[in-house]
Amino acid sequence: MPSVAVVGASRGLGREFVRQYLADGWTVHASARQDADLESLRALGAMAYRADVGDEASLAAMTAAIGGSLDLLIANAGVGAREPTLDEIDAAAWTRVMTINALGPLLVARTLGKKVRQGGTIAALSSVLGSIADNGGGIWSYRMSKAALNMGLSCLALELTPRDIKVLALHPGWVRTDMGGAQAPLQPPESVAGMRRVIAEATASGVFVDYSGKPLPW
Numbered sequence: 001m002p003s004v005a006v007v008g009a010s011r012g013l014g015r016e017f018v019r020q021y022l023a024d025g026w027t028v029h030a031s032a033r034q035d036a037d038l039e040s041l042r043a044l045g046a047m048a049y050r051a052d053v054g055d056e057a058s059l060a061a062m063t064a065a066i067g068g069s070l071d072l073l074i075a076n077a078g079v080g081a082r083e084p085t086l087d088e089i090d091a092a093a094w095t096r097v098m099t100i101n102a103l104g105p106l107l108v109a110r111t112l113g114k115k116v117r118q119g120g121t122i123a124a125l126s127s128v129l130g131s132i133a134d135n136g137g138g139i140w141s142y143r144m145s146k147a148a149l150n151m152g153l154s155c156l157a158l159e160l161t162p163r164d165i166k167v168l169a170l171h172p173g174w175v176r177t178d179m180g181g182a183q184a185p186l187q188p189p190e191s192v193a194g195m196r197r198v199i200a201e202a203t204a205s206g207v208f209v210d211y212s213g214k215p216l217p218w
């Protein structure tokens with residue numbers, strides 16, 4: 001059976017990835033940060049690990065605990081932010097958003113990524129809000145973090161070409177989760193089903209696409 005690791009799986013899109021891959025018979029390794037979330041993931045049928053993307057040692061421990069290789073690694077963890085104007089940026093909050101959203105997935109890639117087999121895939125949850133070419137302004141730290149993530153994923157795609165590992169920057173659409181809010185038009189099952197299709201059918205690496213497979217401007 002194929003295997004996937006989902007980092008940041010306590011709720012929202014991460015948990016839905018876990019649910020759908022388990023339903024398809026995959027071996028699923030999933031991370032969370034709270035005891036209750038770890039228990040809940042195990043109850044679903046996943047192997048659960050405590051990991052925080054701001055703590056590389058916890059990602060290394062998860063990597064060491066996983067037996068065998070991975071077909072797919074999903075760096076899903078992320079945090080939202082607002083800051084409509086420059087004056088509202090708080091330096092400590094900005095640094096946290098950048099650390100979790102931009103550096104976090106790269107720490108996931110350099111720890112758990114070592115387990116991804118030749119020909120496998122690393123997918124990270126980016127956002128159209130990180131597109132510089134399609135910028136609506138505001139939401140400063142979140143936009144900046146996802147733009148920085150996109151550059152990191154582009155570099156990662158080049159670095160992993162010799163290992164034949166595809167790297168995908170995925171926009172899930174605007175989805176009804178704690179982050180997306182109640183007004184979001186998409187539900188997690190539809191978004192995740194679309195992203196799973198995109199991952200399964202991907203032929204190119206270093207691409208930025210949405211849940212329907214539509215290419216997005218960097």
Ligand SMILES: NC(=O)c1ccc[n+]([C@@H]2O[C@H](COP(=O)([O-])OP(=O)(O)OC[C@H]3O[C@@H](n4cnc5c(N)ncnc54)[C@H](OP(=O)(O)O)[C@@H]3O)[C@@H](O)[C@H]2O)c1
Nearest residue numbers: 008010012013052053077078125127174175177178179180
């Ligand atoms: N929803 C949308 O409309 C939308 C649109 C574009 C992109 N995205 C991206 O999609 C991804 C998932 O979003 P979502 O909507 O499912 O958000 P969510 O419901 O707020 O869930 C966020 C997940 O990230 C985890 N997380 C946060 N900080 C973490 C850390 N330091 N270490 C490990 N895990 C951490 C959370 O775990 P805890 O429960 O432990 O906090 C939770 O599992 C994010 O990267 C987000 O930026 C979402």
